[in-house]
Amino acid sequence: xxxxxxxxxxxxxxxxxxxxxxxxxxxxxxxxxxxxxxxxxxxxxxxxxxxxxxxxxxxxxxxxxxxxxxxxxxxxxxxxxxxxxxxxxxxxxxxxxxxxxxxxxxxxxxxxxxxxxxxxxxxxxxxxxxxxxxxxxxxxxxxxxxxxxxxxxxxxxxxxxxxxxxxxx
Amino acid sequence: xxxxxxxxxxxxxxxxxxxxxxxxxxxxxxxxxxxxxxxxxxxxxxxxxxxxxxxxxxxxxxxxxxxxxxxxxxxxxxxxxxxxxxxxxxxxxxxxxxxxxxxxxxxxxxxxxxxxxxxxxxxxxxxxxxxxxxxxxxxxxxxxxxxxxxxxxxxxxxxxxxxxxxxxxx
Numbered sequence: 001x002x003x004x005x006x007x008x009x010x011x012x013x014x015x016x017x018x019x020x021x022x023x024x025x026x027x028x029x030x031x032x033x034x035x036x037x038x039x040x041x042x043x044x045x046x047x048x049x050x051x052x053x054x055x056x057x058x059x060x061x062x063x064x065x066x067x068x069x070x071x072x073x074x075x076x077x078x079x080x081x082x083x084x085x086x087x088x089x090x091x092x093x094x095x096x097x098x099x100x101x102x103x104x105x106x107x108x109x110x111x112x113x114x115x116x117x118x119x120x121x122x123x124x125x126x127x128x129x130x131x132x133x134x135x136x137x138x139x140x141x142x143x144x145x146x147x148x149x150x151x152x153x154x155x156x157x158x159x160x161x162x163x164x165x166x167x168x169x
Numbered sequence: 170x171x172x173x174x175x176x177x178x179x180x181x182x183x184x185x186x187x188x189x190x191x192x193x194x195x196x197x198x199x200x201x202x203x204x205x206x207x208x209x210x211x212x213x214x215x216x217x218x219x220x221x222x223x224x225x226x227x228x229x230x231x232x233x234x235x236x237x238x239x240x241x242x243x244x245x246x247x248x249x250x251x252x253x254x255x256x257x258x259x260x261x262x263x264x265x266x267x268x269x270x271x272x273x274x275x276x277x278x279x280x281x282x283x284x285x286x287x288x289x290x291x292x293x294x295x296x297x298x299x300x301x302x303x304x305x306x307x308x309x310x311x312x313x314x315x316x317x318x319x320x321x322x323x324x325x326x327x328x329x330x331x332x333x334x335x336x337x338x339x
Contacts, residue, residue, distance in 0.1 A: 140211055140222050141207065142222055142224075142225055142234075144207050145207050145208060145222070145234065146223070146230055146233070146234050147204070148205065149233075149238055149241060150271065150274075151204070151256055151259060151260075152208070152241055152252055152256055153240055153241075154270065154274040155252060155255045155256060156240075156244075156252060157274075158274065158277070158288075158327055
């Protein structure tokens, strides 16, 4: 919704579409006519006064921010650091390089957790390796299963139960 | 970061080094487990996993387990539930009666197909009758003419077990 100077409605209460208007006002990017009209609104609107005051404080702080000049020793320290890196063993340089890559940084804890998960997964009995007994299998007793299935079939077939369809005999 | 990683690695290795029996359930002789739960878990395994579970059974029992499992898996959820109750009732019978029922069932399975079917039909019929009607039927001429002496004995014994066991309404 575009702010209408004639209506003089508060842009804060009329929706987020007018946030840009407020920001442009604070940064003084509005067209002169709109700037003047909106200034009149701000002078009577406590909500807009509060918003523009807060936003102005941010702008002022940014304006006041000064970048410190690079010290004369900066280059010397930088080259010393590079030489120090080059004198490290190759594996240490690879590690440092990987650690310095932003893309690896989130991956490192993930990899660590994956390693932990593998440790937890493998330990009960070498689960999914061929020829080994999985945790699910270890919970089962062949004789009990055999007996239970046989009992179920007997109960079903001999109408000791009524459940199930007849099996081909 | 390196310390953190080392800590995790050491922790994982420590867990991995635990004796394998610690997290294993103790399924030994004398421990009662719910039979249907075992069957359900078994039915959810892959064929390879199932094969490993039953590999220490004799080959003919392994085949029978697979055959019975296929039959079980064809049942509807309602039938499985009903059968579960029947099995619990059956397992509450004295052990010797359970064994007798299993023995008779295996004997019946040795009979020719048409005789097995005849016994199954007779048992289904018996199930619909009350105790007095069953007794009358077992003494009737029709029953004697339809079955051999051995078959009649099997049906009699099973009918007696049925009277002790789960009720038809279950």
